Amino acid sequence: MSKKQIIMESALELFAKQGFEATSVQQITEHSGISKGAFYLSFKSKDELIMALIDQFMMQFISDIDHIVNDPNNSGEELLVKFFYTTFYSFQKHSDFAKIFIKEQAHTFNEELISKGRHFDQLIDDITLSMLDQLYGETIQHTKYDLIYCIKGFMHVYSHLFLFFNVPLDLDLLCRSLAEKTELLAKHSTIPFITDELYEMFRKTGHEEMTAGQIIEIMEQKIEELEDSIEKESLVLLKQDVQELSLSPAIVKGLITNIRNNPHCSWIAFLLLNYYEV
Structure with a gap:
């Protein structure tokens, strides 16, 4: 394991217990057994370390759900079940960091963290929209943006149940239940709220293309x-x-x-x- 990875894992343990603000570089170096000099060779600051951890978590999460959506072997309700399963399995597997990320997003005034959160949120939107187009095509032309927000709402609210309230988790049952709810919304919703124009306005806020x-x-x-x-x-x-x-x-x-x-x-x-x- 590289020194950089050792620092990231040690920092994650401390962040999970204390949060970002209460954890110092000194504590991280002592916990990891690595000198401050070695720390600053890997990261310019604690903020850069935090961003690296967020990148690592979100990049893996997004690439995992993207792989599920673009696998030609997945279709119909099975695709929805696998999409939700991958989402919640990832949150469960990285629960310590998921808790920190959610809490810090809710309370931070750090512009870089807010911007990064919006960027990854838009990537999730793109993957979800691609999945909905595969499953329902033109039948959801007027309600697809509402469906994206409903699905993200499911992901957000239900992840809180086992991240913060320790609700016993039957992952298979949860994912089948949410797939059924999504199917019902896709097939029977007729009154859209989020228009094309409104959705584009949301996307322009903090949008940042990778060069x-x-x-x-x-x-x-x-x-x-x-x-x-x-x-x-x-x-x-x-x-x-x-x-x-x-x-x-x-x-x-x-x-x-x-x-x-x-x-x-x-x-x-x-x-x-x-x-x-x-």
């Missing part, structure tokens, strides 16, 4: 971390193409497929699929 340069920076870091493999070779070729745009769409899609099932590359695959719009 090619930022994607290349993430790819370079991952290339350094990976051992020699087909995933590493594919990333090298994809990085070159983001810079030069010389490969055909079919080759690009094949290279992204090569990295997509590697859990360490799933976030990069998600970014590239959106960047190339394939």
